[in-house]
Amino acid sequence: MRFLFVTTGLESNAPAEPFWIPLGFAYIGALLKKHGHDVHVFDRHAAMARWGSDYDRIDQAMLDTVKSFAPDVVGFATISPLIHHVAHCAQILRKQFDGIILAGGHHATSMPHLTLEKIPELDGVGIGEGEESLLALAEGNPPDEITGLLWRQNCHLSHDRKSLELTKPVAGRIKNLDSLPFPDFSLFDTAFYTRRTSSIIRGFYMSTLTMLCSRGCDKRCSFCTESLVYGGGVRFHSAEYIIEMVERTLRQYPLVDGIYFHDNDFLIEPERAEHLCKQFIKKGLAKRFSWAVQVRADRLDPDLLKLMKKAGCIKMEIGVEAATQNDLDFMQKDTTADINEKALRLCREAGISVHAYMLTKTENESLADLQTKLNWLKQNRPDTFILNALQRYPGSLLYRETGKRFFETHAWTIENIRGFYNEDIFSKVSPQERQQWMQSCFEPFFRSHHRFTRMRRTPARRWPQMYSDAIRRRLKRYEAFRKHEKSKSYLITER
Numbered sequence: 001m002r003f004l005f006v007t008t009g010l011e012s013n014a015p016a017e018p019f020w021i022p023l024g025f026a027y028i029g030a031l032l033k034k035h036g037h038d039v040h041v042f043d044r045h046a047a048m049a050r051w052g053s054d055y056d057r058i059d060q061a062m063l064d065t066v067k068s069f070a071p072d073v074v075g076f077a078t079i080s081p082l083i084h085h086v087a088h089c090a091q092i093l094r095k096q097f098d099g100i101i102l103a104g105g106h107h108a109t110s111m112p113h114l115t116l117e118k119i120p121e122l123d124g125v126g127i128g129e130g131e132e133s134l135l136a137l138a139e140g141n142p143p144d145e146i147t148g149l150l151w152r153q154n155c156h157l158s159h160d161r162k163s164l165e166l167t168k169p170v171a172g173r174i175k176n177l178d179s180l181p182f183p184d185f186s187l188f189d190t191a192f193y194t195r196r197t198s199s200i201i202r203g204f205y206m207s208t209l210t211m212l213c214s215r216g217c218d219k220r221c222s223f224c225t226e227s228l229v230y231g232g233g234v235r236f237h238s239a240e241y242i243i244e245m246v247e248r249t250l251r252q253y254p255l256v257d258g259i260y261f262h263d264n265d266f267l268i269e270p271e272r273a274e275h276l277c278k279q280f281i282k283k284g285l286a287k288r289f290s291w292a293v294q295v296r297a298d299r300l301d302p303d304l305l306k307l308m309k310k311a312g313c314i315k316m317e318i319g320v321e322a323a324t325q326n327d328l329d330f331m332q333k334d335t336t337a338d339i340n341e342k343a344l345r346l347c348r349e350a351g352i353s354v355h356a357y358m359l360t361k362t363e364n365e366s367l368a369d370l371q372t373k374l375n376w377l378k379q380n381r382p383d384t385f386i387l388n389a390l391q392r393y394p395g396s397l398l399y400r401e402t403g404k405r406f407f408e409t410h411a412w413t414i415e416n417i418r419g420f421y422n423e424d425i426f427s428k429v430s431p432q433e434r435q436q437w438m439q440s441c442f443e444p445f446f447r448s449h450h451r452f453t454r455m456r457r458t459p460a461r462r463w464p465q466m467y468s469d470a471i472r473r474r475l476k477r478y479e480a481f482r483k484h485e486k487s488k489s490y491l492i493t494e495r
């Protein structure tokens with residue numbers, strides 16, 4: 001069979017920059033190719049790097065790719081804040097494509113029946129991990145009998161949808177992760193994804209690819225939906241698998257000098273992390289590349305941090321989320337403010353840079369609370385940080401309790417979905433006060449702090465390239481705002 005996968009773009013006027021390579025399709029594509037099927041990716045994110053938000057042009061390029069590649073199946077990745085893009089793509093695609101159209105990923109997994117109902121062009125929805133169900137489809141199994149695939153013909157939408165929505169995580173179906181082939185990065189524009197940038201291993205101007213050592217998380221923070229797709233529990237790749245994956249990737253992409261391990265929590269089993277670090281050192285890989293991980297603050301140990309540093313770890317990303325215990329409890333983070341502070345101190349002592357994720361628009365947040373968060377960042381000095389809005393994603397506890405069944409009761413239009421994700425239902429700060437505080441207090445500190453970090457963390461010999469890239473990005477952004485750039489048609493085969 002011939003599969004075309006379409007990634008989710010961004011909602012931004014600015015041309016996209018390289019970010020985490022879409023790992024889900026890299027794993028699924030590798031498995032399908034291994035079994036003799038043809039796979040292509042139309043990458044809307046990379047297309048936005050060329051054309052910014054010229055969606056007409058990107059849509060036309062997607063349709064041209066469908067025409068030239070002639071797939072049997074087109075599969076979309078879904079995330080809730082951008083589900084209207086998938087609805088739009090499926091609609092324009094259906095007018096000229098009579099093959100199978102599927103959607104998978106977080107949003108489709110969290111509300112599969114509703115996704116089928118709201119996007120009538122879809123033939124089916126993937127629930128949870130996509131590898132085995134898509135392979136079963138490719139091998140000719142009847143679609144309505146495939147586990148993990150909700151097939152329209154078999155779907156009785158007249159049922160009470162409330163009871164059909166998944167509220168429990170689906171079981172992870174791939175028991176042995178090592179049985180999967182290595183992710184196939186060649187499905188993507190690797191010249192784009194491996195371009196040097198300081199936005200993947202944040203603050204370090206590097207050429208970086210993304211990988212997984214494990215799938216799943218053993219916690220249940222109220223805003224998070226990670227366990228929904230990966231199922232309950234955590235599964236791991238063996239150290240041997242990871243080392244071979246890293247070695248092959250570095251051979252195939254010799255300019256790559258950074259790897260971002262995108263596990264929910266790299267330290268979920270500290271003994272495994274320790275063993276892997278020792279192997280990196282033993283095999284000489286620690287000198288060949290630097291790496292970054294996401295970790296929970298409560299799993300850091302000084303000796304392990306020292307070992308990680310020796311094995312090439314340069315960055316820890318920590319979901320600090322809040323400066324106060326009240327906020328942490330509200331989010332069910334299952335940690336304390338003291339532990340967060342200690343984690344940053346331990347990383348600093350070990351010489352490992354930290355990126356802190358902090359959340360705003362939290363329960364009863366006032367202007368004073370915003371200032372407390374900023375003061376926390378100033379005092380604890382993570383090298384890089386971000387302040388994101390607390391969001392309600394279907395499948396999370398927060399959505400169930402406070403989402404007011406938005407997706408169930410509203411049309412999935414761009415206006416409605418943007419409105420829902422811009423809404424601030426928890427805090428006491430007005431939009432005007434927030435904007436003013438961001439402009440006068442947060443942004444000046446954010447900009448100067450990150451500028452300083454980039455200079456500190458990037459060797460001086462790379463500064464000219466780093467700054468010329470920054471100027472290039474600004475010019476492109478300016479250009480994108482003025483007019484949509486005119487260039488050759490964007491076909492996947494060009495790459």
Ligand code: SF4
Nearest residue numbers: 217219220221224264
């Ligand atoms: S936020 Fe992190 S620790 Fe919490 S459930 Fe999600 S992945 Fe796990």
